[in-house]
Amino acid sequence: MYRGREGMWAWIFHRVSGIGVLLFLFIHIVDTALIGWGPGVYNAVTRIYHEWTIFRFLQFTLIAAVLYHSFNGVRIIMIDFWPQGYKYQRQLFYGALTLTMLALIPTGYFLLGPVFGIETRQG
């Protein structure tokens, strides 16, 4: 069995997050298109995103996928265009993971705070 370590995981996460984000893009086009049916329909749809706990977790997962795909994308470009880049691909992978985790802290606070009864906004 091939065990490519960090490079392999970076590649797998990039593919899986890419497929996930593309799938959501299709869903997002449909939910946005429902705005054509007027405020009643559209507000009912957006309310699902706000009120269903599972949707809050799905949105958190989505943002995690977007962040990882973005930062690992920068890693790939650095490996391609910076002549020394390939030597640091492992460190760059951990860098991408760290940035993803850091950016997920405020995301989690605002998105999931209310789920755990934390008042994150005034008014």
Place this chain on the structure above:
Amino acid sequence: MSLAERAVARRGTNFELWSWYYFRISGVLLLFLTLGHVYIVHILTPIEQVNYAFVAARYAKPFWRTYDLLLLLLAMSHGVNGMRLILHDYVRSRPWRVFAYSVLYSAALIFTVLGALVIVTFQPVPE
């Protein structure tokens, strides 16, 4: 190899080279557009406030329609190009690959047109 086959092979190589550049160019643009979109619409704005009135106010400005249209076109083309490579990797039989590509490109076309129509033509009605 015939001349025609060579031409096809060469065009194939060139296409993949452009695809490779396109991933990187669209990727850099998407880095800013997508993270900007997620931050402005879903973090800066409490998600409880994302509703019909929010979109109506946002789409009163042509800037946001242009932003969203650019984001849609770049994200869709970048994503479909990625999906094309994934299908190429895992769907090995030629007929099934043609079928898979057809489904992918048809879906991409339909959803891009639907998304673009909404962005361009949306006119809010009073609530």
